[in-house]
Amino acid sequence: MKLVRAALGLLLLAPPLVQTVEPISLGLALAGVLTGYISYPRLYCFFTECCGQKRSLSREALQKDLDNKLFGQHLAKKVILNAVSGFISNPKPKKPLTLSLHGWTGTGKNFVSKIIAEHIYEGGLNSDYVHLFVATLHFPHASNITQYKDQLQQWIRGNVSACARSIFIFDEMDKMHAGLIDAIKPFLDYYDLVDGISYQKAIFIFLSNAGAERITDVALDFWRSGKQREEIKLRDVEQALSVSVFNNKNSGFWHSSLIDRNLIDYFVPFLPLEYKHLKMCIKVEMKSRGYEVDEDIVNRVAEEMTFFPKEERVFSDKGCKTVYTKLDYYYDEDD
Known part of the structure; x- marks a missing residue:
């Protein structure tokens, strides 16, 4: 004591x-x-939790989790599964794993970062070695950007010194002040050491709504041409997505050196969700609460959601984000 x-x-x-x-x-x-x-x-x-404790990541377990909990995201599932499992199994990576997840609210970006954390550390997002930054909470004032840059570098340097396998999650990248994220560029590059510290085993995950319009355009084009969304390939979206984010003045990645220097390993598109995907989310939530799946309630909750474009009503404008509160309302109504 x-x-x-x-x-x-x-x-x-x-x-x-x-x-x-x-x-x-x-x-x-x-x-x-x-x-x-x-x-x-x-x-x-x-x-207590220790960084040195070896927790082997099971590719099969990760795939099962993604299959059972993430709906309508065949591109994201494949990229996340291959990128994370490959990186963790590599004893000497050349650089940190850097993922940038893009899409509308409620499509699964935060959920995927949670799944990744849980498969690497038992504590998941509550682990001492998983660190979450929210742009509007931690970096609210544009006038303090120089201070934020210094603090961010110190924070990452200190935590990677304590644990090489640290995970850093940056949420609301579309609301981050332009130029701020470039402060961490040296930590993402192909350096063996930066001031005596190796960052090569760290993981950086960026979450953003920026580029969602471009992703929707591709998904809508496929739908209008009668193609299945599962026919969309990463090459159909990734390049255009990176360019869109780079040139978006309202994005924290606007003209960022992280993109210009190709330091982001994957731009991961999260497709807008359809009616059938909302029903899957509702059923999973019912089961997690111990309820029997009631198809009538599933349909009633799904039909309460709003969809776009206005004429075709193909995609949910809030994804699965408000499904859970809607479900509360219907169960209270039945009580």
């Missing part, structure tokens, strides 16, 4: 590293203090 109090004292006395972003977690701070005194790290790691 004395060691714990000492660690807490150090944390309280030290100035905050990042004012707009949560400080390095208590777990990491305690690990730094305690491991110097504990001769048996395995014993220590029995009581």
